[in-house]
Amino acid sequence: MSLLPLDGPASPLPRAGDRRPPLPALPALPARRTRRTLALLPLLLLGVWAAVDWHAVRDGAARLAAADPWWLLAGLLFTALGWVAAACVRQGAIPDRLPPGLLLASQIAAGAANHVLPASIGAHAVTVRFLRRQGVTLPRATASIALYSLVRALAKTPLLLFFLLAAPTAVRPAALLPDRQTLLLAAAGLLLAPAAAAVALTVVRPLRRPALDFVRTALTDARQLHTRPARFVPLWGGAIAAPLLQASVVASVGKALELPVSWPQLVFAFLAASTAAGAVPAPGGIGPVDAALVFALAGYGAPLxxxxxxxxxxxxxxxxxxxxxxxxVLSALVQREAL
Known part of the structure; x- marks a missing residue:
C-alpha cells in the first residue's frame, strides 16, 4: 500500500551534503522608519517651540542687535564651555571610560532636550540612553544620574556663600523665593515622592530588586569614584564650573547692554535666582528662574x-x-544609533 499523501508526491528527504540557500532576510523597514522618525522629532519640537515663544525670540534679538557684540561673543563662549563642564561631570559620575567626542556630543544633544522637558528629564533621558549604548548597565547609568544631580546641587552652596560675601548689597534671598502656593506645591511633591516610592516598593514586588540594585550600585560607585582623582576631580570641578559659566553668560549679556550692576552682583543674582526657583519644575528652568532673576537685578538698582x-x-x-x-546633533546621534 502506498503511503504517499493524496494531494501530491512527497518531497524528497534531505540528504547529507545538501545545502539549501537560506531564506532571504526581510528588510528592517519598521526599525529604519522608526529611527528616521525619531531623528526628525527634535526638529519638529524645535519648530513648535519657536512658534509658541516667537515673541520672546523676536524681542530678544531686537534688544541684542544694539548690544556690544564682543561681550555677546564671550557669552556664547561661556555657553559652549558649559557643555564641556557637563561632560566632565558626566564622566566623573561613572567609573566606565566614555569616548570624549561622543560624550561631548551627547551633552550638546542633552542640553537641547533639557529645554523641551521639565526638571532636566530630557537631559537625563538622553544621557541614560547614551550610556546604555556604550554598554553601561542600567543600575550604573541611573546611579550616575543621581550622583550627577546631587553633586551639582551641593557644589552650588559654597559658590552662593562666596558671592554673597563678594556682593553684600544683594537683594534679600528670601525675596527671590516663589509665592507661598508654589512653595507648598513643591514641598508637597518633595514629601509625597518618598512616600509614593515606599508604597510602590511595598506593593509591587518586582520593583524591589531593581531598587536595591540601584542603591547598592550608587553607594559602591560613589565610594569608588572618590578614590580616583581622574574621576572626582572632573566630577566636582565640573559641578563648580557649570553654574559659574551660566552666571558668566548673564554677566556678559549685562555688560553688553551696559547694565549698571557689577560682575559679582550679576553672578550672585543668577546663582540665587536659579537656586530659589529650582524647586519649580519648568523646561530648562525657563519661567521661574527668569522672573527671579529679573527681580534680583532690579533689587540691585538696575532699570526694569x-x-x-x-x-x-x-x-x-x-x-x-x-x-x-x-x-x-541629537538627530545625528539617533541616526548613528548612538542614542
Missing part, C-alpha cells in the same frame, strides 16, 4: 526694562542659538 532685556538676551544665548545645533 534693562533687567528684562538682560534675561531675554541670556535666554537667546543659552537656549535659542544652541537649540538648532543641539537638535541637529
Amino acid at each position: 526694562p534693562l533687567a528684562t532685556a538682560t534675561v531675554i538676551g541670556y535666554r537667546v544665548l543659552t537656549v535659542w542659538l544652541p537649540l538648532l545645533p543641539g537638535m541637529l
Whole structure:
C-alpha cells in the first residue's frame, strides 16, 4: 500500500551534503522608519517651540542687535564651555571610560532636550540612553544620574556663600523665593515622592530588586569614584564650573547692554535666582528662574526694562542659538544609533 499523501508526491528527504540557500532576510523597514522618525522629532519640537515663544525670540534679538557684540561673543563662549563642564561631570559620575567626542556630543544633544522637558528629564533621558549604548548597565547609568544631580546641587552652596560675601548689597534671598502656593506645591511633591516610592516598593514586588540594585550600585560607585582623582576631580570641578559659566553668560549679556550692576552682583543674582526657583519644575528652568532673576537685578538698582532685556538676551544665548545645533546633533546621534 502506498503511503504517499493524496494531494501530491512527497518531497524528497534531505540528504547529507545538501545545502539549501537560506531564506532571504526581510528588510528592517519598521526599525529604519522608526529611527528616521525619531531623528526628525527634535526638529519638529524645535519648530513648535519657536512658534509658541516667537515673541520672546523676536524681542530678544531686537534688544541684542544694539548690544556690544564682543561681550555677546564671550557669552556664547561661556555657553559652549558649559557643555564641556557637563561632560566632565558626566564622566566623573561613572567609573566606565566614555569616548570624549561622543560624550561631548551627547551633552550638546542633552542640553537641547533639557529645554523641551521639565526638571532636566530630557537631559537625563538622553544621557541614560547614551550610556546604555556604550554598554553601561542600567543600575550604573541611573546611579550616575543621581550622583550627577546631587553633586551639582551641593557644589552650588559654597559658590552662593562666596558671592554673597563678594556682593553684600544683594537683594534679600528670601525675596527671590516663589509665592507661598508654589512653595507648598513643591514641598508637597518633595514629601509625597518618598512616600509614593515606599508604597510602590511595598506593593509591587518586582520593583524591589531593581531598587536595591540601584542603591547598592550608587553607594559602591560613589565610594569608588572618590578614590580616583581622574574621576572626582572632573566630577566636582565640573559641578563648580557649570553654574559659574551660566552666571558668566548673564554677566556678559549685562555688560553688553551696559547694565549698571557689577560682575559679582550679576553672578550672585543668577546663582540665587536659579537656586530659589529650582524647586519649580519648568523646561530648562525657563519661567521661574527668569522672573527671579529679573527681580534680583532690579533689587540691585538696575532699570526694569534693562533687567528684562538682560534675561531675554541670556535666554537667546543659552537656549535659542544652541537649540538648532543641539537638535541637529541629537538627530545625528539617533541616526548613528548612538542614542
